[in-house]
Amino acid sequence: MAGETARAGAVGQALLAIGDQWTLLILQRAFHLRVRRFADWRDALGVSESVLSARLKELQAGGLLAPSPYRTDGRTRTEYLLTEKSLDLWPLLIALWSWERAWVPRRAALPALLHHGCGAPTDADLGCAACGAAPVTARDVATERGAATFAQVAVPRLHRRTVRPPAQDDPLSYFPETFEILGDRWATVLLAASLLGVRRFADYERELGVAPSVLAGRLRRFTDLGVLALDAADGRPRYRLTDKGLAFFGVFALLTDWAQRWYTGPPGTDLRLVHRACGRRLRPFLRCRGCGQALERTAVGFAPAGGAAPAGR
Ligand SMILES: [Zn+2]
Numbered sequence: 593m594a595g596e597t598a599r600a601g602a603v604g605q606a607l608l609a610i611g612d613q614w615t616l617l618i619l620q621r622a623f624h625l626r627v628r629r630f631a632d633w634r635d636a637l638g639v640s641e642s643v644l645s646a647r648l649k650e651l652q653a654g655g656l657l658a659p660s661p662y663r664t665d666g667r668t669r670t671e672y673l674l675t676e677k678s679l680d681l682w683p684l685l686i687a688l689w690s691w692e693r694a695w696v697p698r699r700a701a702l703p704a705l706l707h708h709g710c711g712a713p714t715d716a717d718l719g720c721a722a723c724g725a726a727p728v729t730a731r732d733v734a735t736e737r738g739a740a741t742f743a744q745v746a747v748p749r750l751h752r753r754t755v756r757p758p759a760q761d762d763p764l765s766y767f768p769e770t771f772e773i774l775g776d777r778w779a780t781v782l783l784a785a786s787l788l789g790v791r792r793f794a795d796y797e798r799e800l801g802v803a804p805s806v807l808a809g810r811l812r813r814f815t816d817l818g819v820l821a822l823d824a825a826d827g828r829p830r831y832r833l834t835d836k837g838l839a840f841f842g843v844f845a846l847l848t849d850w851a852q853r854w855y856t857g858p859p860g861t862d863l864r865l866v867h868r869a870c871g872r873r874l875r876p877f878l879r880c881r882g883c884g885q886a887l888e889r890t891a892v893g894f895a896p897a898g899g900a901a902p903a904g905r
């Protein structure tokens with residue numbers, strides 16, 4: 593291959609833009625609580641001013657937040673508004689909520705998802721916009737890729753991983769397992785490779801071009817999280833996705849879809865998800881599990897779970 597510089601594919605570029613715990617939390621607050629101002633993010637997230645300032649700069653550079661002046665106390669200050677590009681992330685944030693709610697035990701209950709169309713608390717199923725079928729799961733979709741290796745899907749990380757999640761008792765802030773997957777480049781491509789059918793250590797190693805020690809650590813972490821299960825019954829160890837791992841497919845499909853709308857990678861780095869039943873490229877949409885209508889961004893919201901919500905769910 594002529595190009596020696598492994599420029600990231602569209603999914604890699606998308607992960608570079610949003611695959612960070614603080615970045616996701618900043619966007620989540622902007623979506624769900626309409627946070628627009630520096631001090632409000634700082635106070636809500638307990639994030640240091642230097643970290644917050646750096647993330648807001650990156651979000652602006654990436655076209656995910658737009659600065660807008662406002663007047664207060666006779667002074668002009670800046671607030672940050674979601675853009676068309678970041679507003680387009682709404683189904684991904686809902687899919688993250690849905691996965692955490694279904695699979696991750698938690699101390700503080702997640703807020704409830706409300707569909708204004710039917711007026712009820714609900715959950716969201718992934719569907720295929722081409723044929724209207726829902727739910728569509730990982731088993732209903734063929735994932736293909738071009739000739740490029742996953743090294744081009746992966747990207748260097750901008751930030752050190754944040755080890756301690758913030759505000760564990762805050763239901764909006766605590767998405768621990770999501771951050772382990774989306775906030776780490778190798779974790780994300782490992783999951784992508786698994787969805788493409790990679791099962792063996794040597795195959796992961798070759799596909800990802802990752803050091804064996806790093807790979808072993810991620811595989812161990814994923815088995816600890818219950819996203820992968822190690823099957824070594826016949827002496828030929830294989831990693832397979834569990835139901836919990838397969839359920840992350842919705843997030844992956846929406847991330848891929850968003851990435852391909854907003855980023856362009858080098859030739860051959862494209863991931864292609866095909867809905868087997870209709871044979872067309874999967875354009876995911878979210879459907880209300882209660883009433884069966886397609887969810888629209890302006891017709892969904894979150895309500896505090898309240899004191900009566902059971903703990904651990
Ligand atoms: Zn379809």
Ligand SMILES: [Zn+2]
Pocket residue numbers: 707709710711712714880881882883884885
């Ligand atoms: Zn509904």
